[in-house]
Amino acid sequence: MKYNDLEYELFARQFILKEFTEEILSELNKLKIAIVGLGGIGCPLSQYLISSGIKNLKIFDGDKIEKSNLNRQILYSIEDIGKKKSDISKSKLLKTNPHSNIESYSINLYEENINLLSNSSLVIDTTDNWHTSKLLNEYCVKNSVSFIFTSAVGHDIQIAFFPNKKNKHICLNCLFPNKDDVEIPRCETVGISGITAGIAGLLTAQKTINSLLNFKDENNILTLFNTISGEIQKIKVKNNKECQLNKG
Numbered sequence: 544m545k546y547n548d549l550e551y552e553l554f555a556r557q558f559i560l561k562e563f564t565e566e567i568l569s570e571l572n573k574l575k576i577a578i579v580g581l582g583g584i585g586c587p588l589s590q591y592l593i594s595s596g597i598k599n600l601k602i603f604d605g606d607k608i609e610k611s612n613l614n615r616q617i618l619y620s621i622e623d624i625g626k627k628k629s630d631i632s633k634s635k636l637l638k639t640n641p642h643s644n645i646e647s648y649s650i651n652l653y654e655e656n657i658n659l660l661s662n663s664s665l666v667i668d669t670t671d672n673w674h675t676s677k678l679l680n681e682y683c684v685k686n687s688v689s690f691i692f693t694s695a696v697g698h699d700i701q702i703a704f705f706p707n708k709k710n711k712h713i714c715l716n717c718l719f720p721n722k723d724d725v726e727i728p729r730c731e732t733v734g735i736s737g738i739t740a741g742i743a744g745l746l747t748a749q750k751t752i753n754s755l756l757n758f759k760d761e762n763n764i765l766t767l768f769n770t771i772s773g774e775i776q777k778i779k780v781k782n783n784k785e786c787q788l789n790k791g
């Protein structure tokens with residue numbers, strides 16, 4: 544599979560950058576990315592991944608579009624209220640690159656259907672749902688699939704990338720080892736700035752490109768960013784011996 548003439552035109556300003564060699568383009572072309580959650584982070588994230596030349600996306604969200612989504616879920620408009628997020632996302636993303644392959648699922652992921660994530664190069668969790676985050680983390684650890692956990696609440700963003708290489712266990716559960724669902728602040732109750740959700744999507748898109756194309760070592764790094772102060776922190780996550788997903 545290669546990029547066609549239209550795609551070379553669409554992505555011309557990016558592909559001219561020195562990092563985007565022929566070799567990198569053939570890698571980029573083949574990547575298969577699963578985005579779970581098409582909300583405030585998932586919308587800009589999917590839009591910018593497609594705009595960066597990613598061609599294969601699986602997108603998941605069981606929700607329908609509501610008015611309160613529109614300040615940050617940039618793939619949706621007033622006329623989309625009541626429609627499925629997955630359907631509208633797919634049609635909007637195809638308008639950016641009609642030659643991309645987008646599988647959209649209007650469902651939430653559970654133990655029973657998690658195998659829909661198979662054949663992904665990377666799974667990105669933007670769900671704002673702790674139970675789903677734990678489930679996705681476990682699936683990615685067991686199947687050695689790279690995983691990004693990304694969340695934004697108020698003006699705070701946290702993003703972590705776990706490569707999940709065999710024989711080197713470090714995961715989301717090592718970082719947050721609570722077994723049960725915790726009462727974490729959620730956007731629904733605490734609020735979320737539209738700009739913060741947008742920046743979280745863009746930072747996650749860049750982390751995706753950095754890690755999968757080896758532009759930068761993002762392995763097991765938790766990035767924290769406050770959009771008001773502009774302060775960024777990077778924390779190297781270590782293996783937690785108490786983590787029940789530890790293999791040995």
Ligand SMILES: [Zn+2]
Nearest residue numbers: 714716717786
């Ligand atoms: Zn772990």
